Amino acid sequence: MYKNKDNRRDFLKKSGLLSLGIAGAGISGCAGQQKKQGEEDQPFQQAHNQVFNMHGYAAPKLDVVRVAVIGLGNRGSGTVRRLAPIEGVEIKALCDLEPERVTKAIESIKDFGHKPDSYSGNENDWKKICERQDIDLIAIVTPWHLHTPMCLYAMENDKHAYTELPAATTVDECWQLVETSERTRKHCVQMSSNCHGGIQAVVLNMVRKGFFGDIIHAEGAYIHDLLMRYIFSKTMYHNLWRLKENTGKDGNLYPQHGLVPIIQMLDINYGDKMDYMASVSSDDFIMGKTVKELAAEDDFWAPFVDKKFRGNINTSIIRTNKGRTIMIQHDVTSPRPDVRFSMISGTEGIYVSHPGRIAKSHAGWISEEEFNSLVEEFTPEINKRFSELVDQAMQVERRGRSYDRTSPTDWRLIDCLRNGLPMDMDVYEAAVSSAVTPLSTWSASNKSMSVEVPDFTSGAWKTNKRGMDINLENGGGTTKLI
Numbered sequence: 162m163y164k165n166k167d168n169r170r171d172f173l174k175k176s177g178l179l180s181l182g183i184a185g186a187g188i189s190g191c192a193g194q195q196k197k198q199g200e201e202d203q204p205f206q207q208a209h210n211q212v213f214n215m216h217g218y219a220a221p222k223l224d225v226v227r228v229a230v231i232g233l234g235n236r237g238s239g240t241v242r243r244l245a246p247i248e249g250v251e252i253k254a255l256c257d258l259e260p261e262r263v264t265k266a267i268e269s270i271k272d273f274g275h276k277p278d279s280y281s282g283n284e285n286d287w288k289k290i291c292e293r294q295d296i297d298l299i300a301i302v303t304p305w306h307l308h309t310p311m312c313l314y315a316m317e318n319d320k321h322a323y324t325e326l327p328a329a330t331t332v333d334e335c336w337q338l339v340e341t342s343e344r345t346r347k348h349c350v351q352m353s354s355n356c357h358g359g360i361q362a363v364v365l366n367m368v369r370k371g372f373f374g375d376i377i378h379a380e381g382a383y384i385h386d387l388l389m390r391y392i393f394s395k396t397m398y399h400n401l402w403r404l405k406e407n408t409g410k411d412g413n414l415y416p417q418h419g420l421v422p423i424i425q426m427l428d429i430n431y432g433d434k435m436d437y438m439a440s441v442s443s444d445d446f447i448m449g450k451t452v453k454e455l456a457a458e459d460d461f462w463a464p465f466v467d468k469k470f471r472g473n474i475n476t477s478i479i480r481t482n483k484g485r486t487i488m489i490q491h492d493v494t495s496p497r498p499d500v501r502f503s504m505i506s507g508t509e510g511i512y513v514s515h516p517g518r519i520a521k522s523h524a525g526w527i528s529e530e531e532f533n534s535l536v537e538e539f540t541p542e543i544n545k546r547f548s549e550l551v552d553q554a555m556q557v558e559r560r561g562r563s564y565d566r567t568s569p570t571d572w573r574l575i576d577c578l579r580n581g582l583p584m585d586m587d588v589y590e591a592a593v594s595s596a597v598t599p600l601s602t603w604s605a606s607n608k609s610m611s612v613e614v615p616d617f618t619s620g621a622w623k624t625n626k627r628g629m630d631i632n633l634e635n636g637g638g639t640t641k642l643i
């Protein structure tokens with residue numbers, strides 16, 4: 162937004178980029194530059210020239226990846242357990258505001274031989290971890306508003322950042338992540354659903370091999386009923402952060418799970434880019450009513466009764482530079498089954514999920530038998546390798562909570578660092594997928610006016626090579642699971 166320009170200037174001043182003249186050239190409206198027609202109406206301006214291309218960047222190889230995890234709640238307690246069984250990982254430090262969460266997390270990984278130091282009790286203790294000299298990667302699993310400050314501080318202190326989604330909550334923060342990652346040459350990887358495993362990896366492989374022809378359109382969502390068990394739980398989230406995030410604004414608060422697989426299938430940031438989007442939100446028919454009912458029984462909820470809650474269903478549409486379209490939805494309160502990546506449609510066929518189906522013509526879906534044989538044919542190398550490693554592992558846990566089970570993404574992140582390979586998912590992907598939230602909020606509150614999506618690659622999308630090496634063509638896949 163325009164007001165963000167001041168924050169940006171402060172940030173650029175602090176980071177020294179302004180004095181080097183690096184940022185100015187890209188800020189529209191600067192001396193010597195003419196605005197294009199309609200540009201003055203655009204709330205989010207392009208404000209950066211790339212100083213170093215982090216797409217395809219391979220950081221110096223690390224045999225041992227020394228890890229710290231900040232935030233040990235629902236997800237973070239699992240993050241510790243997911244990283245602990247990966248060969249070459251040494252968990253050095255764990256941090257949470259609540260001391261018992263740290264103690265419990267240390268206990269949960271002692272069988273793997275990790276003996277991390279404990280940091281707890283102070284809301285700035287995490288900074289001490291970033292400042293240590295013996296850590297390579299900081300995993301950030303805290304409430305949303307802390308992700309960017311923590312990533313920035315980690316990278317400024319020479320650490321790679323692994324952040325839970327969303328990496329950022331404002332467009333300004335997205336730019337800060339991009340600028341800091343480029344300047345420090347530290348990776349900033351956002352851990353969300355993607356095409357590393359399962360059917361999404363298979364579909365990506367099919368897309369790349371031309372099975373669906375030219376891709377025209379894709380759809381995804383974060384539809385997950387969090388209402389009573391999560392959002393209106395007194396204990397599920399630290400300080401009710403998720404309930405608070407759902408008040409005071411409309412928009413798609415959590416686009417990544419549905420959108421990131423599509424970004425990878427459409428080669429966004431490496432061959433195509435998002436040009437513009439528009440967003441519309443329904444009213445809230447559920448949260449306000451629910452909180453009134455809860456407050457009638459329990460004063461705890463009274464402070465929320467007069468809040469304006471996010472409209473229940475948000476729908477956003479995005480057009481890409483190559484003329485393809487994406488639709489994404491967000492709904493965490495309606496009583497309905499989950500939806501994430503849900504559809505990709507091309508000139509020669511379509512995949513639709515829940516349940517997975519493929520059609521090649523108007524005549525209807527192919528049989529289950531044909532579908533299964535296509536899945537077998539198009540399963541990429543990364544899925545095969547990961548399954549073999551899981552089968553060979555002695556201790557790796559495949560039962561219980563999904564949060565505790567090492568995912569192909571956790572494994573691949575460490576595998577790339579250990580093999581000196583580029584990250585499959587980089588800061589540009591984190592930035593563009595996170596920017597969709599503030600862009601949707603702006604559009605939904607401006608009668609769905611269309612809004613340009615910033616190009617976080619500063620034009621490098623035209624020449625960047627493909628990311629997401631699902632067939633391990635550039636190597637790797639050598640890191641074992643214990």
Ligand SMILES: NC(=O)c1ccc[n+]([C@@H]2O[C@H](COP(=O)([O-])OP(=O)(O)OC[C@H]3O[C@@H](n4cnc5c(N)ncnc54)[C@H](O)[C@@H]3O)[C@@H](O)[C@H]2O)c1
Pocket residue numbers: 231232233234235236237256257258259262283284285286287302303304305307325326327352353354397398399400402
């Ligand atoms: N990728 C996924 O599938 C997935 C699944 C669940 C959650 N998440 C994400 O994980 C993140 C955490 O979600 P959660 O459900 O675990 O929330 P949570 O509230 O259970 O956990 C957050 C933790 O952060 C700690 N914390 C807060 N401020 C801190 C500080 N200053 N220093 C140290 N610790 C601090 C809290 O004490 C708490 O333990 C969110 O971003 C969420 O969106 C991702």
